[in-house]
Amino acid sequence: MTRLLTRRGFFGVILVVVSALLLSGCTPLILPESWAGITPDGVIGADGRYEARYLYIAYRDTVFRVDTQTFPESRPTERFVDWAAHGNRLFTRPVLGEDNLIYVGSYGHQLYAYSPAASPREVNIPSFAPTPGAVPLIADPLYYNGAVYQGQGDKGINVLDAKTGALRTAFTDTQNGIWAAPLIDSATNTLYFASMDQSLYALTADTMTLRWKLPLDGAVGGTPLLADGVLYVGTFNSEMIAVDVSKDQPEILRRFKTKGWVWSTPVLSEGILYFGDMSGAVYALNSADFSPKWQAQVEGAARGRVAVVDDKVIAAGEQRYLKAFNRESGALMWTSSPPTDDRILGDLVVIGQDVIVTTLSENQLVVAFNLATGGRAWFVRKPNSDDFARLTLTPSAR
Numbered sequence: 001m002t003r004l005l006t007r008r009g010f011f012g013v014i015l016v017v018v019s020a021l022l023l024s025g026c027t028p029l030i031l032p033e034s035w036a037g038i039t040p041d042g043v044i045g046a047d048g049r050y051e052a053r054y055l056y057i058a059y060r061d062t063v064f065r066v067d068t069q070t071f072p073e074s075r076p077t078e079r080f081v082d083w084a085a086h087g088n089r090l091f092t093r094p095v096l097g098e099d100n101l102i103y104v105g106s107y108g109h110q111l112y113a114y115s116p117a118a119s120p121r122e123v124n125i126p127s128f129a130p131t132p133g134a135v136p137l138i139a140d141p142l143y144y145n146g147a148v149y150q151g152q153g154d155k156g157i158n159v160l161d162a163k164t165g166a167l168r169t170a171f172t173d174t175q176n177g178i179w180a181a182p183l184i185d186s187a188t189n190t191l192y193f194a195s196m197d198q199s200l201y202a203l204t205a206d207t208m209t210l211r212w213k214l215p216l217d218g219a220v221g222g223t224p225l226l227a228d229g230v231l232y233v234g235t236f237n238s239e240m241i242a243v244d245v246s247k248d249q250p251e252i253l254r255r256f257k258t259k260g261w262v263w264s265t266p267v268l269s270e271g272i273l274y275f276g277d278m279s280g281a282v283y284a285l286n287s288a289d290f291s292p293k294w295q296a297q298v299e300g301a302a303r304g305r306v307a308v309v310d311d312k313v314i315a316a317g318e319q320r321y322l323k324a325f326n327r328e329s330g331a332l333m334w335t336s337s338p339p340t341d342d343r344i345l346g347d348l349v350v351i352g353q354d355v356i357v358t359t360l361s362e363n364q365l366v367v368a369f370n371l372a373t374g375g376r377a378w379f380v381r382k383p384n385s386d387d388f389a390r391l392t393l394t395p396s397a398r
Contacts, residue, residue: 034107035059035345036358036365037093037140048269048309049350056094057358057366057380058104063090064383065116066366068351077378079366083116084383089136093181097143097162105137111150111160140181140223144205149191151178157193159208171208174201180223180265192245194220194233200243202250214250216241223265232273232287234262240275240283242290256290258283264305264347272327274313276302282315282323284330294330298323305347307355309371314355316344322355322369334374340367354378 036059042052055066064084071079088108095103102114139151147168148160156172175197182193184205191205196219202211218237225232229246230253238261242253260279267274272293273285278301284293300318307314312324312333320343322336341361349356354368354377366380 034091035360037091038346038349038358039094039096040349040351041096048307049352052351055356055366056102058090058092058094059365059382060090061086061088062383063087063094063104063114066380068354071378079378079380081380081383085114087112092137093140095141095143099163101162103141103143103148105139105141105150107136109136111137111141111148111165113165139178142181142184144184149182151182151193153177157182169208171203173210179221183223183226185226192224192226192231194224200233202245212250214243221263225266225268227268232266234264234266234275236261240266254290256285263303267306267308269308274306274308276306276315278303280317282306282313282325284313296325296330303345307348307350309350314348316348316357318343318345320344322357322374324374336369336374338376340364
């Protein structure tokens with residue numbers, strides 16, 4: 001059967017074809033493009049903001065770092081890119097590990113590790129890039145306890161040594177590829193992940209031995225959310241599912257039928273679950289029973305993770321706008337202006353008073369909007385050779 005897989009190309013006729021393939025459990029064909037991965041260099045706080053200054057972005061042939069607080073005096077609506085490096089078809093979120101290493105998965109079948117220099121606007125890039133495998137890496141990597149867990153495009157997860165890239169172990173008993181990063185519950189040494197084979201898995205994290213497998217009746221393209229012994233999982237069967245994982249065997253507690261596929265990880269805040277779907281619907285559900293609190297709509301698919309900050313729930317519509325909704329009522333508070341140059345497909349990041357997104361425009365790859373008003377605050381274009389003529393951009397492979 002024809003194989004078809006992409007994070008970006010689910011539109012028009014392709015949407016119909018892929019829907020049939022995923023729901024039938026067939027293995028997908030790899031298409032070449034996706035959207036930029038974005039990662040702050042800090043952790044998200046209880047208020048929904050990241051305690052961070054820098055952003056790491058991976059897109060096509062470049063991974064780079066943005067200083068969100070520094071801008072040229074003559075161009076206050078731009079921000080400095082102070083480090084960059086080359087790779088091959090980079091689309092996953094850059095993941096920060098120990099020893100100043102940053103990991104990026106590649107549609108070119110490799111996992112890269114970069115080591116940016118500490119000094120701003122300089123580059124020092126010792127890196128490893130293991131021998132390319134057979135399939136593109138669609139899923140974001142996960143760093144944990146000296147290892148990098150990397151989902152494979154065809155099936156299973158490889159566990160690599162975080163310093164050398166050497167394969168430690170692997171789990172291959174899935175029937176289809178992994179599109180999203182796994183998550184680890186360090187308290188129970190359990191690794192959870194969902195697959196395009198329509199199943200949820202629990203493994204012992206250090207040995208990668210299977211504990212259980214749970215059918216979900218839909219492929220999963222996002223990382224589940226774990227809270228108080230419950231996993232919240234969105235599926236391509238247009239459902240949000242709550243799974244009790246506090247016991248030896250999992251139990252599906254409840255399901256909520258959505259208008260479209262659920263691609264992203266939901267956000268849980270004060271007992272309310274917030275997320276969007278591919279129809280553009282944005283939901284606020286009571287996590288205890290999945291009763292709706294409110295539902296709103298953005299323009300185009302709400303593919304990325306929403307942001308819940310202060311009194312707002314902010315969601316990106318694929319058609320170049322953000323919308324902020326009142327978190328209590330769902331009433332529209334603002335629509336971003338002006339529209340971005342191209343579509344918004346990824347997650348939202350909030351740092352201070354900036355709501356930050358990536359787009360498919362290289363001239364406006366990273367865009368920040370004001371949290372209070374939705375007005376555009378600054379943007380960053382994708383670095384090119386002219387910007388970094390003074391820097392060494394080619395990583396040396398070990």
